[in-house]
Amino acid sequence: MTALERHYRLLLIAYPRTYRAAHGDEIIDVLLASAASTRSVPAVREALGLIIGGVRSRIAHLATGGAWADGVHLGITAVSAANLAALLPYAGVLPWWTLLSALALLAVLRGRPRTAFALTALTGIKAVAVAGGWALFDLTLVPVAPTFLTGDSLFERGSPFTVALGYAVVLLGLLVLVWRGGPARARSWWWWPVVPALAWAGPGWMPDGTWHALSLSRVAVEVAVFALAVMAAYLARDPRWALASAIYLLVASGELGSNADFLTRQHVAYWGVLVLLMLGAAIVPYRPRRHCLD
DSSP, X not given: OOHHXXXXXXXXXXXXXXXXXXXXXXXXXXHHHHSOTTOOSOOHHHHHHHHHHHHHHHHHHHSOXXXXXXXXHHHHHHHHHHHHHHHGGGTTTSHHHHHHHHHHHHHHHTTOHXXXXXXXXXXXXXXXXXXXXXXXXXXXXXXXXXXXXXXXXXXXXXXXXXXXXXXHHHHHHHHHHHHHOSOOOOOOTTHHHXXXXXXXXXXXXXXXXXXXXXXXHHHHHHHHHHHHHHHHHHHXXXXXXXXXXXXXXXXXXXXXXXXXXXXXXXXXXXXXXXXXXXXXXXXXXXXXXXXXXX
């Protein structure tokens, strides 16, 4: 295998595995036949074309099956990741409950709604109890101090209502998937790196002492994911990403609403950006098609 072929095959990773298996060798043969014999790396235009084509192919692959059920599944996947992120910094104090939350996310990712429902219900009941200062299942001393990633106590800026809202949305979505029947799509493993990014309290971008301060890492991840939803909705002309964004935005709005008396302009700007991106994901699938004149 030449160096040029290795580079081409590396770029083809942008495409889904099934597409590479069916068409990868054919694409490589065409690219090698058209490349200069002295070239050892792909041209920039070729590399960008392969990456963009791979992204389009992956989005087209994702935009299959029932849009509404898949949108619900995608939305509760994002909320489940946020629920785990809330517990992750306290894994040293609550190891078993953090593990149950991680297993719940794993069950959601692998499309096992019944298993995910049981694990999410157990974790959610415990999380609401801790937020309310109630003893349940086992003795947990509150406030629960963090062991890494943040300096705040567990649910210090939240309330039992906002914690319950996050878990209730996931449970309701899982009930919808169970009622619908049939297998749910297995989600990407790339959701796992999202969890520590949501949990990390730094770098800070709000003044010290701000109540319910949002970290820059969390804001960046959420905005990036919402922007990807807009791009996917634009390319696939499919509403599932708008529905998923709306589900996550519901939970984020409840969290901000419970701290309404302490919100700053930065909080409002953050919420407004998410709303605009969610609306963009809802509008772009229905943009008018361009017609070429004869």
